[in-house]
Every structure is written in structure tokens, then in C-alpha cells.
Amino acid sequence: MHPILVAGQWRNAAAEGSFEAFDPTTGESLGDAYPVSGWEDCEQALAAADAAAAATRGMSGEVFGGFLEAYAQRLEDAAPAICQMAARETALPVSPRLADVEMPRTTDQLRQAAAAAKSGSWRRPEWDAERNIGSCFGPLGPVFVLGPNNFPLAFNPISGGDFASAIAAGNPVIAKSHPAHPGTTRLLAEQAAAAADESSLPAGFVQLLHGVSPQDGCRTVADPRTAALAFTGSRRGGLALKAAADAAGKPAYLEMSGANPVMLLPDALAERGEELIAEVAGSCLLAAGQFCTGPKLLGLLAGKGATDLIDALRADFAGRPPAVVLAESVVHGLGQAVSELVAAGAELLAGGQPVSEPGFRCPPTLLSASAEQVLANPEAFDVDLFGPATLTVVASDETQLLALAEKAPASLAASIYSAADGSEESLALELMKRLRLRAGRLINDGMPTGVAVSPAMNHGGPYPSTGHPGFSAVGMPVSIHRFAKLDCYDRVRPDRLPDCLRAAAGV
């Protein structure tokens, strides 16, 4: 049984059980056993995180930035082994995905977080010289981080954006492995632990548990020593943890994805329908449809363009082999979601049936419904199509399309394709107004998959796509603000102020 990382030591868990990772291509166990920790381990991790928070109070951002840089360098050095392990556990290809895209994105995020930690850009100092009052953001305390299955590196709880942004603000992290890739998480954590040691961070600043029961997870969130929760994953898991955080008055940052509606207007389809077929199909089926920004709802106006697009997508989807997905739970979850849509009246155009090949596979699945059906029962159509599946929705007129936008499921992103010549401007603007309320990021003439690590990014959105509409999970320094509290200093003696306020005050 693999050890956990608690209080600076790799040690045996006080385990209540164990789990194994699987090779999604075969469905067979990869052999290694990982512990499901009992409360004793959580308690010790909390105590160590609390002590680490106390030991690092007031510490310079140079220390946290130095750690993040050292860690990024170590990940680059260890990348081949880590990417190989991630490929085994997730079936995502080493190339062109894990080694070429996701690992560089991960180290880039860590380095952007390091730069923010060192420069203090996230602290946003405000100085009121007349009144001798200053404020800035400061660290919040230990953050409990749970990551998703679909980005084993860039959203991993011990190397991804939540980790990087929590650490950049000077907060200890207790990470919990996703059960689909504990080996990858372990290899990452080994580098994190070594980098923390080299950077003289206190034991307990970076910790890893492999598994905890749902009850102990909620108890860890609610514990007074936990300052905030960061969760990326399914709505069911996220909402259970959010309830525990809410009851204890803790900020909970949850990223639970959504349908990410894409509206394709007729003149755009007339102009560049052929080109759009490839673009849409590629985005729908990218990484087997397992992006949290995947387009799960295509909104169309009835007509030749819509018919042609749907026919082409049906042929495209039907012509592809079943896709290997991340875990057995994806196969079950998608099967269930497709059944629910069919029960609600959607028509199955391609895929949708169980697959006989070994491993965890889903056929590319295309469904269709009318906007009338969806609008008559929006809750029934708000299902989580995580995996290679997309629902097309055809509106009979513009009014219906606008209503569809207004009632679209809460999402991280939404997109509008319209004629390049501006002939669909007024409809596009009306759609924008409505989609603005349903998604944190609006896109024009592009698909929602692909989330740039930019200070202008919002990887967030209305509830329940996330837990708070004012914060982004991606982008530096913006994502760091989730793990900060606002610290005000009122008539405080100049030599007691934090550096960023002394600089702002010119003392």
C-alpha cells in the first residue's frame, strides 16, 4: 500500500480501506494499492497544515514563489515518468496531449503563480494616505483541494491551478488524489515534497491523502483549521462538500462544468458550414468529450444549415470508433445521462449504446431535440453529458432560440457563431445578452474547449457551474483571489505594515 504525505513525511496511512487505479483501455487494475485514510490521517494533516500556516504567517512571497519555481523545474525533469504514468491511468496520449500540452501548461501555471507570489500582484494594495489606512489581500489559511479526473496534471490537486493559486497566496494545501489517477498524483507529490524541503517550507505546507470517505471529506472541510475548499468535478460530489463548507461558513470554490451552449446561426452555417462541421465535431469529441468546457448543447435555427450540420455530425460521430474514457464511472454516468435525455424526448442520432470492446469505452453519441421540447421541461434536459456526447437543439424561430439561450444550463462558457458580414448582428447581440447570464465566458466564432491561462480568463460561471460567479479557477493572478482575505490596516505603525503597503505608502 502506497504511503501518504503528512506533516512532511511519507508514511503509512491509518487506512480504512484501499483502492486501485485501472487501465482504461483494458479495464484491468494497474496493481498498486492506495489507502483510503480514516479520520486519524485527516486530523494529523489538519494539525500539520495549521502549524504550517502559523509558521509561514508574514513570510515573504519570495519563499512561496521560490517553491513553485523549484517545483516546476522538478516537474520538467521528471516529466517523462509522470506523463507515462498519467497515460497508463487515464489513457490520454503522452503525445500530443500529456507531454506536449498538459505538462507545459502545468509548469507554466506554476511559474505564473510563482511570479504573482514574488511580485505580490495578487495582493492589490490600496493606500489611503489622507486617512492612514491601507488594505491588501493576504493568505486565508489551509485549503483542502480535490481535483477532477480529466486533467491529471493541469488540474491535479497537487500541481494544478487550484494548488498553484492557493500556494501563491501563502496557504498550506491538503490535496486529495482523484481515484482515477493516484499514481500520477503520487509522482507529482514526490516532486512537490522535495521542492518544499529544498525551499525550507515547513512540514505540512504541502500534504497528500489518497482517499477519504465522503463523511471524512466533509468533516475535513468543516474543521476549524480548514480555511477554504477547492473542488473540481461532478456536481453531486461538489454540492455535498459545498453544503459542509456552507454550514461551517467557509468559502467553497467549486468548478462543476455545464452544457457550454454553442449557438450556430444560419448565415454562419451558409458561409462556412463545411469548415464548421470539422470544428464542431472536433470540439465535441476532444479528449472523448471530457473537457469541462465541452460543447454539450448546440443551438440551431431550423433550416437547411441546421439540417446539413446535424446530418454531417451524425455521419461523423457514427463513423468513429468508440472512445476510451477516463474511468468506468464515465461509462455509467454517460449511459445514465443519455437515457435521461431519451426519456425526456430526445432522439438518438448516433451512438448511445453500450460497447462490447474491453476497457472503458463510449461510442460518440449525438442526440437531438426541438427547442420546444427543451423549453417545456428545461430541468429534464439539464443533464451532465460528461463524455463523447452532444445534444443538438433546433429552434423553429428566433424567439425560441432566444428563449433557449435564456434558459440554457449554467455554464463555464457559451459561444455564438454568426455571419462574418454582420448580417446576423441584432440576433447575435440579443443572444449575447441572454448567454451573458448563463456563462462566465462568452466566445464568438470559436468553440468553448481551450481555456487560455490568461489574466483576463474567467474559468467560472453561474451556480451550479461553479460555487461563486465572481471568481475564476484559471488565470494568474485572478485565480489567487479565491484563497485570499482582505486585510485592512487602520492607523497601523508604518514598520508593522506588510511590505506591499509600506511600498504603497512610501515608507
Next chain:
Amino acid sequence: MHPILVAGQWRNAAAEGSFEAFDPTTGESLGDAYPVSGWEDCEQALAAADAAAAATRGMSGEVFGGFLEAYAQRLEDAAPAICQMAARETALPVSPRLADVEMPRTTDQLRQAAAAAKSGSWRRPEWDAERNIGSCFGPLGPVFVLGPNNFPLAFNPISGGDFASAIAAGNPVIAKSHPAHPGTTRLLAEQAAAAADESSLPAGFVQLLHGVSPQDGCRTVADPRTAALAFTGSRRGGLALKAAADAAGKPAYLEMSGANPVMLLPDALAERGEELIAEVAGSCLLAAGQFCTGPKLLGLLAGKGATDLIDALRADFAGRPPAVVLAESVVHGLGQAVSELVAAGAELLAGGQPVSEPGFRCPPTLLSASAEQVLANPEAFDVDLFGPATLTVVASDETQLLALAEKAPASLAASIYSAADGSEESLALELMKRLRLRAGRLINDGMPTGVAVSPAMNHGGPYPSTGHPGFSAVGMPVSIHRFAKLDCYDRVRPDRLPDCLRAAAGV
């Protein structure tokens, strides 16, 4: 029965009951009846707010700023009548409080909010030219605002900081009167309604209900048409509304005050003990101890300075007449809180007994306990002393004083008085580190009452002094961010961008 303001009309409520305001100096009803609305009124207000949000989508900040300015001007013109009514309902003096301080603060807040709305400073545009991505804060939707009893103007739900900041971001407000001053709120709302008409804001942008049942309050918070909750008041009321907001995934900004600990170190007392007695007593008893930043816990190190301060405060408190408080609920609440402290082992040094004079009055009340007692049972000593009462806590040594700071109740503010010559620097710094986690605003050599309207202010703090540690209820533009969502525009056509991003992008 006075009417409510719904959908731009003053109209009769579909009332489930009624209530009256009282003259706190006599305890007698002021005569006018105000309605407790049933769900039908809430439903109509929600429908009108929703329509107003839709009608103002994308509207320029000039409109909201213009309304706030016109409203501020109207309040100045109507100030004599409003302040007179507020004095009748709250027993706060017209001068030197309502007309000289609170009304100017209120109009200043409205004008600062207007300036932020017009300049768009609160939107914080970020532009990433390389990737063609921009983000900025945008309006959230209708905000349900409930204000406290203690600032009938500056924190009134229809004229105070929550109102001003919600409106500045372009959000409709549904305000609910505090039962202690419905007449004041009505007079304010009349000016707000007139200013909204003049500013061509849609009906339903500014609305007023006088009373709603707790159940209908929670249902209003949870309704899909409500975007956020702003509440200032007691912990019990706030937490009930927060639970409703949490379950529905709504941001809830609550300001529920706290003990606001003040640590007075021995050398500071030796240096300027006489001067400090007046400063401390004045702050404790300011407005009959009914500030949310009132110092309810004085932390002292055993010794002559502490003994002298406590003796002087006891004499001062005992020599003052009972203070008129805002409402009968304050008399009951404070009596209960004092009983709880005495039951926990605190000693009553002055006051603490019911008063025989008519009206709502409490005697200035001083209690004392040892740090040992408090640390042995911190929950029992974390009671809400809203009214003219303060607890002194004497630590036997520095270690105990540091522990007291570490376990201090979550607060909006905390202060440290130390020797001017720096002889107590190391203790002061250690106290600062600990109090930093317990209060949103740290003060040196000053009392916590007095909250400047500054962009550097944080009128906020850890749970449960507020609902989120990253936001301030006072200060522009900082308080506006509570009522904003992060809007990202990814490859959006330049002429579809909001103005602030077009400016940032230079298009």
C-alpha cells in the same frame, strides 16, 4: 397602513399583518402602521426586479450614477424631515449625529458610488491583446437588501452602503425596512423612487417592502430571480437567510459584527492611562454601544495599569445614567447576553440590572473575567454584547494574552495600544499576527468605532462576523465587487464588447 413600493408604484400591500415603530425614549408606539407583506407582494417585487434587470442589461454606468447623484441631492433637500423621523424612531440625536454625521456620510457614499458607476472603476477591465480575451466585472442581478437597526440612514437598505454598491453595479434592489425605523425608510424610499423616475430607470429597479415573514424572506432569497443577499444585523437572522442563500447557490454578504477586541498593553497604559480611559469609555458607550465595531472585549495584562483602567471604567460607567437604546429587543438581547456571561463566570462591575425608567434603556455595563476563564470556555464568552456593555479580560502573562488574541471572537476590527517608544514592539507584533486572523481591520493606538468610507477600508472579517472574508461592506469601489460577476469575452467581436473593454483594447 402605509403602502409598499413595488414595480414603480406605491400601493397597498397584500398584508399578512402589520407592525408599528416605537419611540425608544417612552416605549410608546409612534402610531403609524406598516404592512407585513405576504408572498404575493414578494412575488410581484421579484417579477418587477427581474424585468428591471432585463431592461437595464448593458445600460451605461452613467444612468446608475446619475440616479445615485439625483438621489443624494434629494436626500440633502429632504434631510430635515428624514432626520427628524429617524430621531423619533431611534432616539439617536439629530445633532450631533443624524444631520451632522450620518446623513452626510450617506450622501457621500451615494456620490462615491455614483462616481464609481460613472467611471467604471469597479469593473476592473483586464485585456489580453495577444489572445484577444478580455474580462471585467458586470452586474449580477436583483439584490435583496436587509439593513440593521443601528444606522437608520448610512446602512439603511434603501440608502446605505449595500444599496449604493448594489445599484452602482447596475443591480435592481429589493429593500426590506428594519422594523425599528420603517418611517425613516419610507421617507428615504420616497426620494429614491422620485429620483429613479427622473433618471428613467425602469419600474422595479428600486423597491421597498416593509415587513416579510422569516419564511417569505428565505423564499425571496432562494428565488431564482434573486441574484444575491445583503444583510446587516444579528447573527441569528443573518445565518437563517445565509442558509437559504447557500442552499440555492447565491452569494450572501452578511455583516454580523463581533467583539472587536482591543488589547491595551501595560506601557501604553503607563504612558497615557488617563487619556486612554476617556478614549476607551467613549468608544464603548458611543451611541449606547450599538456600533457593529464597538469594543466589546478589552484585553489587558495583569498589573497596575490594568487595575487602574478597570477601576476608572467602572467609576465612569457607574456614574452615567442608563442609555436609551434602539429597540426593546436590544434591552432583552443585552440582558440575556450579560446573564450568559455571568453564568460563564464573568463578574459584573457596573450596570447589568434592568432599569425602571420608561422606554428602552440599558445601564452602562462593565464585566470582567480572567483570560484563564475565557480560554477555558471560549464559546461561552463569545456572546453578542449589542448595547452599552463591555467585557474586560485580564491575562496573567503574555502567553495568556497571545492565546486570548488567537481565540478572540471573529470580528470586524481589532486594536492594539502599545508604548509609543516601541518598548512593547515584539509583543505587539505577535498580537498582530494572531489578531490578523480574527478581524478584517487591524488598528493601532485607536478604537475600532469609526469606519472611514475609504477605498482602503475593510468593513468585513472572518466568519461569522461576516459571510465571506474577501469582501468589504464599506468603501468604494471595493464594496461594489460583492454584487458583481466576472464576465469574460473570448475572441468576441470588438463592437460587441462592453465599453470598458473596448477602451482597454483600444478599439
